[in-house]
Each structure stands twice: as C-alpha cells, then as structure tokens.
Amino acid sequence: MFISFLLPILSNRWIWGFSKGAETWNGRLAMLSFLVIFYFEFVYSLPVLNLLGFL
Template structure:
C-alpha cells in the first residue's frame, strides 16, 4: 500500500542571521571590502587627489 504523505528534507534558511565567522558573513565582508576599494579608486581617479586629501584630513 502506497503512502499519500509527502516527506521532505528539512531546509535551512541560507539568509538567516547567524553570529560569528560564518561563510555568509565572510561573503558579505568581501563584498563590502570590494565596494570600499572601488569607491576609493574612483575618488582618486576623478578628484586627482588621495582620499584623505579629498576629505580634508591631510
């Protein structure tokens, strides 16, 4: 006799917030670091001065 109950494997939410050094945290850290690096390069290219001079810190 075949069962009519469908069995599914438990799933985990890959986007759930987990504290600590997790693969998701490292991915976001890398993405934000890339954005920061690109923004610094663009500031230096378009303003013809370093970031610290651009912000008036030097």
C-alpha cells in the first residue's frame, strides 16, 4: 500500500540531459530573459551592456 502511494512521485522524476522537459524550460527561460532585457532597454533607453558596465 505504501509503495503504490510513491509510484506517481517516482515516475515524475526530473530527467537530466537533453530531454523534452529540458528543452521546454530552456525555451521558457530564454523568452523570459528577452522580455526582461527589452523592458530594461525601454525603461532606461540604454543597451543592457551599458547598464551592466561593459560598454
């Protein structure tokens, strides 16, 4: 009975490496980072590299 309770938890483990889940999260984080970069460039009217001190 206790093992049947754990089976859904164990079957949904994170798969490391190149997998569909990793590609999905990579795409989501890339889109979010682009939105943040565009927001800072719009608000401050400067490139992000200038804000970070690289240019």
